[in-house]
Amino acid sequence: MTEKTASKTGGVQVLRRAVRLLKALSEAPAEGARLADLAAAAELDRATAHRLLATLCEEGLAEREADNRRYAIGLDFFALAAAASNRFDVAEVAHESLQRAAAELGDSVYFAVRSGDDYLCLDVVTGSYPVQTLPLDIGSRRPLGAGAIGVALLAPMGDAEWQAVLARNAARLDASAGQDPDSLAAAIAAARSDGYAQQADRSLPAIRMAAVVLLNRRGRPLSAIAAAGIADRFPPDRLPEIGAVLAREARRIEEAMWRLPDAARHRARWATAP
Incomplete structure (x- = not known):
């Protein structure tokens, strides 16, 4: 496998993992979900889930509730959903x-x-x-x-x-x-x-x-x-x-x-x- 092919494969894998996390977030209760529960739902280890969730939060697709350490769907996600609807x-x-x-x-x-x-x-x-x-x-x-x-x-x-x-x-x-x-x-x-x-x-x-x-x-x-x-x-x-x-x-x-x-x-x- 060439370096370019490996990079492309890795990028697709990261994207798929992020999508699985977004789907897990969409199934979470209104108060949000804990990191451990999201990682389990997306079939990811906690470190990977935490890293991806941090990126999703930076992009506005997820939000972290500081008081209870739970994650929820972000407002930017709803903007994308509205466009799709x-x-x-x-x-x-x-x-x-x-x-x-x-x-x-x-x-x-x-x-x-x-x-x-x-x-x-x-x-x-x-x-x-x-x-x-x-x-x-x-x-x-x-x-x-x-x-x-x-x-x-x-x-x-x-x-x-x-x-x-x-x-x-x-x-x-x-x-x-x-x-x-x-x-x-x-x-x-x-x-x-x-x-x-x-x-x-x-x-x-x-x-x-x-x-x-x-x-x-x-x-x-x-x-x-x-x-x-x-x-x-x-x-x-x-x-x-x-x-x-x-x-x-x-x-x-x-x-x-x-x-x-x-x-x-x-x-x-x-x-x-x-």
Whole structure:
């Protein structure tokens, strides 16, 4: 290997490590995360994680809370995210559907998009029921397989594909009860049969969620619309009603996106997902 090639390879490795840290930061709670936890999540030793976090802080992509020694996403990261969100016209189209669903159901409704082996929450509309739950914040990232949204996005995939995704996400899913392969396989089968996925994350026993996937023209899973609330709001006999409302709005969003001119649809990356 030449010196130039080695330098290029090293640069790519550093970049990938920094990206893993940014993803770990995006999954951290609002109060931030400790160095040790971020290093473990990004599969880095503490010295490397500390060095990269220092650089990310210098660039404004991360922030260090001096009083508790925790790290959080920096304001400059949100500026970049805002620029990227301009490409996702689908989020703007989806907002009206979220408003209709939240008004009809009375519960909070979420819109999330697939991002590789993860999904990102892009929008939330709260309902009118006096007790609301917020299991996801706008901008939060979770692995595919986690929760009802993670199951809904896996359900349209072939068995070999979703099994491969779960294998790659295994370490992250192990942190949540009920995310074992057998439980997730059963949840995916139920989602295919029912037309909607249910909350599969037993680490949140007081919260229930139902989700419906949105597909592109090729039948690929791109995003999902979901409703969440306290357990009493999601009894078995009400789930079909919730699923029907979500499915109706999911189809409306799909149809609205498919009617866009090709240039606009491609700018939204609606037709170009894997």
